[in-house]
Each structure stands twice: as structure tokens, then as C-alpha cells.
Amino acid sequence: MRASYYARALHSALKEHPEMEEKLLKQFAETVKANGHTYLLPKIVRSFGKLREKEEKGNTIQVTSAVSLSEQQTQELLKKEPFKHALSTSHKKVIRTVDSSLVGGVIVKTGNERIDASYKRALLDLYQHITE
Amino acid sequence: MEHIVEKLKKQIVDFTPKARSEKIGVVVTAADGIAEVDGLDGVMMGEMVMFDTGEGESLEENLSGENALLGMALNLEEDTVKVVVLGDAVKVKEGMTVKAMGSILSIPVGPELVGRVVNSLGEVLDGGIPLNTKQRNPIERKAYGVIERKSVSTPLHTGIKAIDGMVPIGRGQRELIIGDRQTGKTVVAIDTIINQLNEPVKDRPICIYVAIGQKESKVARIVQQLRDRGAMDYTIIVSASSSSSAALQFLAPFAGAAIGEYFMDAGKDALVVYDDLSKHAIAYRQMSLLLRRPPGREAYPGDIFYLHSRLLERAARLSDKMGGGSLTALPIIETQENDVSAYIPTNVISITDGQIYLETDLFNKGIRPAINVGVSVSRVGSSAQTKAMKKVAGKLRLELAQFRELEAFVQFSSDLDEDTKRRIEKGKLMVEILKQDKNVPLSFEKEVAIIFIAGSGLFDNADKSKVAEIEKGFFALCESQYAEVLRTIAESKDLSEDSQKILKEAAAAFKAASKELFVTA
Numbered sequence: 001m002r003a004s005y006y007a008r009a010l011h012s013a014l015k016e017h018p019e020m021e022e023k024l025l026k027q028f029a030e031t032v033k034a035n036g037h038t039y040l041l042p043k044i045v046r047s048f049g050k051l052r053e054k055e056e057k058g059n060t061i062q063v064t065s066a067v068s069l070s071e072q073q074t075q076e077l078l079k080k081e082p083f084k085h086a087l088s089t090s091h092k093k094v095i096r097t098v099d100s101s102l103v104g105g106v107i108v109k110t111g112n113e114r115i116d117a118s119y120k121r122a123l124l125d126l127y128q129h130i131t132e
Numbered sequence: 133m134e135h136i137v138e139k140l141k142k143q144i145v146d147f148t149p150k151a152r153s154e155k156i157g158v159v160v161t162a163a164d165g166i167a168e169v170d171g172l173d174g175v176m177m178g179e180m181v182m183f184d185t186g187e188g189e190s191l192e193e194n195l196s197g198e199n200a201l202l203g204m205a206l207n208l209e210e211d212t213v214k215v216v217v218l219g220d221a222v223k224v225k226e227g228m229t230v231k232a233m234g235s236i237l238s239i240p241v242g243p244e245l246v247g248r249v250v251n252s253l254g255e256v257l258d259g260g261i262p263l264n265t266k267q268r269n270p271i272e273r274k275a276y277g278v279i280e281r282k283s284v285s286t287p288l289h290t291g292i293k294a295i296d297g298m299v300p301i302g303r304g305q306r307e308l309i310i311g312d313r314q315t316g317k318t319v320v321a322i323d324t325i326i327n328q329l330n331e332p333v334k335d336r337p338i339c340i341y342v343a344i345g346q347k348e349s350k351v352a353r354i355v356q357q358l359r360d361r362g363a364m365d366y367t368i369i370v371s372a373s374s375s376s377s378a379a380l381q382f383l384a385p386f387a388g389a390a391i392g393e394y395f396m397d398a399g400k401d402a403l404v405v406y407d408d409l410s411k412h413a414i415a416y417r418q419m420s421l422l423l424r425r426p427p428g429r430e431a432y433p434g435d436i437f438y439l440h441s442r443l444l445e446r447a448a449r450l451s452d453k454m455g456g457g458s459l460t461a462l463p464i465i466e467t468q469e470n471d472v473s474a475y476i477p478t479n480v481i482s483i484t485d486g487q488i489y490l491e492t493d494l495f496n497k498g499i500r501p502a503i504n505v506g507v508s509v510s511r512v513g514s515s516a517q518t519k520a521m522k523k524v525a526g527k528l529r530l531e532l533a534q535f536r537e538l539e540a541f542v543q544f545s546s547d548l549d550e551d552t553k554r555r556i557e558k559g560k561l562m563v564e565i566l567k568q569d570k571n572v573p574l575s576f577e578k579e580v581a582i583i584f585i586a587g588s589g590l591f592d593n594a595d596k597s598k599v600a601e602i603e604k605g606f607f608a609l610c611e612s613q614y615a616e617v618l619r620t621i622a623e624s625k626d627l628s629e630d631s632q633k634i635l636k637e638a639a640a641a642f643k644a645a646s647k648e649l650f651v652t653a
Contacts, residue, residue: 004210050211082151101190112171114156114231120191122149130143 003043006032010044011051058111060093066102066119082115083108155232159183160212162224165377166422167203167215169230178272179205180233181215185223202253203230204237204379207423214423216379218253236272239387240265241394246338249355249369252383257371258355269390271383275445282451284485287516288337288403288460291327291573292320292501294566297525297583298532299488299508302516303337303401304449304458308480310465310472311490316501317464319570320488321405322354324462326363327573328403337401337460339367342388345381345411348373357571374411378422381415389446392459396448399455404447408464409440413476430475437479444483486510500567505532518576518625524584528562531587535559554592561586564599577621578607581635584627590639591650598649605649606642614638 010028014021032038063074074096077083099107104119157171172181183201186194201223207214217224218237239254242265249258256262284302301307309317325339341358343351351371358364368391372384385406392402406412413436420433428434440463447461463484465477470491472481481487486509495502514522538556548556565586568574574582582603585591594602610618617634621627643650 082153099188101188103191109156112156112173114154114229115151116154117151120194121152123191124194125149126144126147129147130140 001035001037001040003040004047006037006040006044007047007051010048011055060095060110062095062097062109064097064099064102064107064109066098066100066104066106068098069096069106071096077106078108082117155234157181157213157230157232159224159226159228159230162217162221162226164422165217165221165379165419167217167221167224167230169213169215170211172205172213172230172232175205175208175213175232176236177205177208178236180235180237181205181230182233183217183224184229184231187229202237205232206419207425216419216423217377218379218383219377221377236270237383238268238270239390241267241269241391245368245391246366247364247368249351249371250387251376252370252372252380252387254387267394269394271386271390272442273390273393273446275442276448276450276454280448280451280454282449282456283515284449284458284512285515286401286449286458287518287521287576288324288401289327289331289576289579290320290324291330291575291579292323292568293574293579293583294501294503294505294568295320295488296517296521296576296579297566298505298529299486299503299510300512300514300516300521301460301462301486301510302449302512303460304447305486305510305512305516306444306447306461306463306484307510308463308465308484308487309490310467310477310481310487311502312467312470312492315490315492315495316570317466317490318350318354318407320490320501321407321462321464322357323571323573324403325358325367325405326361326571327575328366329361329363330573330575335401336366337403337458338392338395339363340370340388340392340402340404341367342370342372342385342404342406344372344384344406344408345374345376345415346371346407348375361571378415378418381412382419385409385412385443389443389459389461393446396450396457396459397455399457401458401460403460403462406443406461406463408466409480410466410476413439432475436476437483440480441483444480485512498567499563500570505529506536518580520580520621520625520627521576521583523627524580524587527587528583531555532559532562535562557592558589560596561592561594561599564594564596565603567600569600575622576625577618578610580621580627581610581618582606584632584635585639588636588639590636590643593651595649595651602642602646602649605646606639609642609645610635610638613641 013024017024032041074094102118102120105117107118108115155172155174157169159167160170161168181203183203185201202218203215204218205213206216215230240263244263244265248256248260251257254263284304286303288301288303289296290301309320311317325341328336328339351373355369358367370384370388372381388404388406392404395402413432416436416439417432421427425433444461444463447459449458450456463480465480467474467477489504489507490502491504494504534555538552565582591602614634617631620631
């Protein structure tokens with residue numbers, strides 16, 4: 001039996017019934033004890049933490065731009081191509097960062113995907129194109 | 133200059149930058165050349181990934197930076213992906229972004245590589261201009277099937293009398309060179325490469341020497357040797373020295389095979405030397421242990437056989453429909469104390485189409501190349517020999533075997549019958565004839581000539597301590613006064629009755645002119 005299986009089951013149950021959080025946690029502890037897997041609890045906690053972190057990352061959009069963007073500007077940008085189709089509606093939190101090395105444009109990161117529409121990338125591609 | 137400016141202007145105007153969507157991951161841990169990456173959803177086994185070392189760097193720094201740091205996804209685990217770093221692992225940091233490239237690892241291939249020294253990723257090591265090839269071949273590729281192949285029937289001359297006479301190699305064959313350290317294994321391979329100078333240009337194969345885990349000084353010496361002899365004009369060196377990471381040493385032979393396949397697919401012949409696969413197995417073992425793959429016998433991973441079988445199966449001779457090209461493989465294995473029954477040697481022996489076994493004892497006795505012809509075998513055999521060589525070398529192996537049987541009686545030679553004494557003397561002569569200096573490969577017609585004359589009995593009374601001098605003198609005479617017969621043998625690949633007669637005349641003339649080199653009864 002793996003700790004990650006317990007963690008996934010708990011995570012899924014909490015997601016489906018968020019209103020029953022306290023009850024579910026109590027029942028979970030009893031289930032683990034009844035199965036004789038109490039020794040896995042520290043690993044289950046770690047695994048659960050990783051799942052939560054992953055979910056959080058998936059629900060977060062990081063927008064990195066060369067110059068500072070306001071919230072409104074960011075929202076408008078995210079409604080346009082190519083960001084519009086790459087992003088799902090489950091995304092909630094938007095983090096804005098500034099990186100002047102991009103020269104211009106933006107990089108949008110979410111979960112395990114990155115959309116690079118920066119001028120730096122375009123210039124590097126142009127350089128490669130010319131020198132090939 | 134104006135037209136260059138105009139051309140650049142057009143390229144800039146026509147260029148359309150596109151936003152790129154990339155699958156990414158983040159480095160969680162990095163140690164011993166292995167990076168554990170969280171993310172990279174949907175990454176394929178063996179897919180190329182790139183570590184974003186340029187993240188946060190300015191455009192200037194990116195442009196002036198070294199080649200991108202690549203990796204290969206080799207362990208797809210439940211939560212993470214283990215990536216082998218193909219380069220300087222010191223640059224990998226925790227939290228670094230890793231992006232999937234969407235393709236299996238590939239290297240640049242093409243005629244532009246000829247004469248160059250490259251690493252396992254196709255990056256130049258000889259200080260010359262970077263490669264600009266039109267094609268890239270995947271490092272790993274499935275070998276051709278049975279239907280696409282043709283039997284091996286064209287010889288690949290090594291220029292070494294003992295090999296071309298008794299253990300002939302054909303184009304498309306896999307012939308293992310096996311022996312202890314310092315027995316002349318690399319010399320056999322290098323002499324084979326140099327000997328291709330004696331082939332007509334249209335028949336000359338492209339040679340690829342893959343150095344795996346070798347000393348940089350050795351590779352440099354080999355490159356210089358080949359350059360001095362003019363062999364670099366048709367040779368490519370792929371080097372993953374002992375200071376390279378285990379990953380690059382693991383990839384080196386596959387890179388060599390990918391380069392050779394380009395020429396094979398183009399209908400040409402190619403020869404690839406893997407020097408050596410013992411070090412390759414050790415590098416793969418190191419990588420597998422770091423990837424936490426379960427160790428098997430001698431701590432090698434369970435798929436060590438598959439590692440070498442899939443590499444060596446890529447050597448083939450293609451059918452005429454597929455272009456008729458070939459890729460010949462000469463893998464080298466280093467044994468410990470002549471133990472050919474060890475794990476890796478037995479694996480590779482069972483894969484290849486024969487082996488050339490080099491022995492330390494023979495080497496120390498002065499028999500060089502130190503080939504044990506009793507144990508050495510070519511499973512292709514005389515199908516890979518020309519008619520001329522078949523005629524003269526047909527009985528050579530048998531005569532030498534008989535000589536070895538009788539050798540024990542040498543100390544009693546005064547008590548033996550005439551026939552036995554004759555066989556012993558003949559055997560001693562053949563052993564001397566088959567000796568050859570290193571880096572002096574012989575053209576095929578000269579090999580035929582000397583083996584024919586030695587077998588004909590004309591040199592039976594040669595002074596055994598002067599056989600090398602006799603051989604040299606005989607060739608000098610043939611080149612100056614009997615050049616036509618050598619040319620005839622080279623062109624017809626046969627030894628006609630007339631040619632035999634002329635060679636005998638040449639031998640007789642040489643004997644008459646060099647009586648001091650022969651023993652009078």
C-alpha cells in the first residue's frame with residue numbers, strides 16, 4: 001500500500017465534499033487505523049501537501065512582463081490569443097512579476113505549461129533564423 | 133555589402149515571431165548528473181528536454197552564452213521525471229525551468245561531418261567552424277528488418293594479412309575485436325581505417341571512429357595519425373572521453389551509428405568502430421544506478437544485453453531496393469586476464485558475426501598482430517573474400533592449425549620424418565609472413581601476392597629471422613618490375629594462371645638477387 005494512494009483518495013473526497021471537511025478527516029484517520037497503516041501517516045501528510053501544492057500551481061497564472069502591468073491590463077491580455085485558449089476557467093489567482101530582460105512582451109506560466117510571447121524569445125529566434 | 137544588407141533586411145521583414153507554448157517542469161533535485169523534475173506532463177521516454185539556463189539573463193547574455201544545456205528524460209515516475217543531464221550538470225539549479233522539446237534526441241548528420249571531431253551531441257570539438265548540416269538523425273532508431281537486408285558479400289579489407297586471409301570481414305558485418313589491454317585492438321581498427329586509402333575512391337567507405345571513455349591524449353594521437361596519413365578525408369571522430377559524463381559516453385556509440393546510417397541510407401558504405409563497448413557498459417551501469425534502476429548481475433542493469441544488441445543490429449547491408457548501402461561495425465571489448473566468458477564479452481560475442489581474438493601471450497612472443505587464429509572466427513567467412521584471396525588463403529588456416537599441433541615436437545626436430553619437418557618449417561614461415569608492423573596496412577593485391585608465394589613453397593628456405601626484409605624486398609621488386617601483375621590482381625580481384633606464373637617468376641628473380649636472405653641446404 002502506498003501513502004500516495006491514501007493522499008489521493010483524501011484529496012479527491014475533500015474536493016467533492018468540501019462542506020464535510022472535519023468529518024472526512026476524522027473518518028480518514030479511522031480508516032487508516034482500521035487498515036493497520038498508521039505508520040504511513042507522515043508520508044501521507046507529505047504526499048497530500050504535494051498534491052495541494054500542485055493544485056495550487058495549476059490554479060495560479062504567473063504573468064511575467066518587461067514592464068509593470070496593472071490588474072486590468074493583465075486581465076485584458078489574458079482574454080486575447082494565444083493565452084485565451086491555453087487557459088482553462090478553473091484558474092483563479094494571477095501573479096504579476098516584472099523581468100526587464102524580456103525586452104518586451106510577456107511570458108505566461110500556468111501549471112506545467114508556459115506561453116512565451118516575449119520580445120527576447122522573438123529576437124533569439126530571429127537571430128537563429130538569420131544565422132542558419 | 134549592399135546585397136548582404138538587403139538579404140538581411142528581407143529576412144527580418146519576412147520573419148514572423150510566434151508565441152510558443154511549451155510543456156515545462158521545475159527541477160526539484162539535482163545530483164550526480166541526474167535532475168529530478170516536477171511537471172513535464174506528457175513527456176515521452178527518451179525525449180529531449182532543455183534546461184532554461186537563460187532564464188533571467190539579458191538578451192546579450194543569452195546570445196553570447198554557450199550551447200543550450202540539454203537533457204534526456206529516462207525515468208518516467210509516478211510524480212516526477214528523472215532527466216539525465218547531457219552537459220555540465222553544475223549549471224542545473226533547483227527551481228530551474230525545464231522544457232520538453234517534443235522530439236527524441238537527434239544529432240546533425242551529413243557529409244559536413246567528414247574530417248571533423250564531434251561529441252555525442254554533434255557539437256564540434258576540433259575548434260573548427262560549427263556544423264551546419266541539412267539533416268538530423270535520431271540517436272535511437274529501429275534497425276532495418278530482414279526484408280530490407282541483403283547477405284554480406286563484399287569484402288572490407290583491413291590490410292592485415294592474418295585477418296583478410298583467415299578471418300575476413302564483409303561490408304555490413306559485425307566483427308568483434310576482443311582482447312586484454314595493450315594487445316593491439318585499437319591498432320587493428322585504425323589500420324583498417326587507414327587501409328581504405330588503398331581502395332578506389334568510389335568504393336571507399338566513410339569511417340567513423342567512436343571513442344568511448346578513452347583518454348583525450350589517445351584520441352588526439354589517433355586524430356593526428358589519421359590526419360598525417362590522409363585518412364581524415366573520409367573519417368569522422370565521435371569522442372566521449374573519460375572526462376565526459378556517463379550520459380555522453382552512453383550516447384556516443386548511438387551517435388556514431390546515427391551518423392553511419394546517414395551514409396548507408398544514401399547508398400554508400402560506412403564503417404563504424406566502437407572503442408570500446410566495455411567502457412560503454414560501465415557508463416550505462418553508472419547511469420542506471422544513479423537512476424535507481426534495479427541492479428542485476430555484476431550490478432549491470434537488466435537491459436545491458438539489449439543496450440548492445442540494439443546498437444549492433446543497426447549495422448547492416450541493405451538490399452538493392454533500399455539503395456545497397458552498408459554499415460559495418462567493429463566493436464571492441466576489453467577482457468580481464470583473457471576471460472572471454474565474463475558477462476559483457478559473452479553478451480557481445482553472441483551478438484556479433486564473429487570475433488578477432490588478440491592474446492597477450494602472442495603479443496609478448498612478438499607475434500603482432502597477436503591474433504589467435506584458432507579461436508578467431510568470421511561467420512560470414514569466404515563470402516566476404518575475393519576469388520583471389522579464396523584461392524591463396526583457403527588452406528592457410530588448416531596449415532597453421534596443423535603447425536600448432538606439431539609445434540610441441542619442434543624441440544625434437546632432428547628425430548622427425550621429412551614431411552613433419554617440412555610442415556613445421558612451413559608453419560614457422562607462415563607465422564613470420566603473417567606478422568605485420570602496426571600502421572602499415574597492405575593493399576589487397578600485395579596480400580594475395582605474398583600469401584601465394586609463401587604457400588607455393590618458393591620461400592620455404594627463407595631465413596626466418598629475415599622474413600620481414602624478404603617481404604619488403606619482394607614488394608619493392610614487384611612494384612618496380614612486375615607492377616602490371618599487381619594491377620591485374622587489383623582490378624580483376626582474381627589470381628589467374630598467368631598472374632600466378634608471373635608472381636613465381638618475380639619470386640625466383642628475388643631469390644636469385646637476394647641469396648643472403650635465404651638458407652642454402
